[in-house]
Amino acid sequence: MNYQQYRTARRLVHSCCNYDCGNCLLLDGGEECICPQSITYSLVCRWFRAAVLPLDPGLCAALLHRADRRKCVLCGSYYLPKSNRAKYCPDCAVTARRRKEAERQRKRYYDSTHLGPKKP
Numbered sequence: 001m002n003y004q005q006y007r008t009a010r011r012l013v014h015s016c017c018n019y020d021c022g023n024c025l026l027l028d029g030g031e032e033c034i035c036p037q038s039i040t041y042s043l044v045c046r047w048f049r050a051a052v053l054p055l056d057p058g059l060c061a062a063l064l065h066r067a068d069r070r071k072c073v074l075c076g077s078y079y080l081p082k083s084n085r086a087k088y089c090p091d092c093a094v095t096a097r098r099r100k101e102a103e104r105q106r107k108r109y110y111d112s113t114h115l116g117p118k119k120p
Contacts, residue, residue: 001041001063008059009048013038016052057090
């Protein structure tokens, strides 16, 4: 995990249901225990990996699915493709589809209006 991924994971740790003021409630056996995921550069907490990490799909793809991930053609971020033909991340897929549809309609309208007069 590089530094940027570590910082993102550290921010996600705060949304974990077992995180309490820097302590982990799962490891609390009568005395306070520091959350190990907040102080390490690796994925050590199984709860964090299963429940919290999927909240950030980009980080999840970068850390867990290195072989399956792809790079988006438009924005360059990594994502998990749902099919073998996917070129865009889910965020960019919507804008790319709208752009292509607008271009297709523009071309269709241009072709229909510039055909010239019809001959009988």
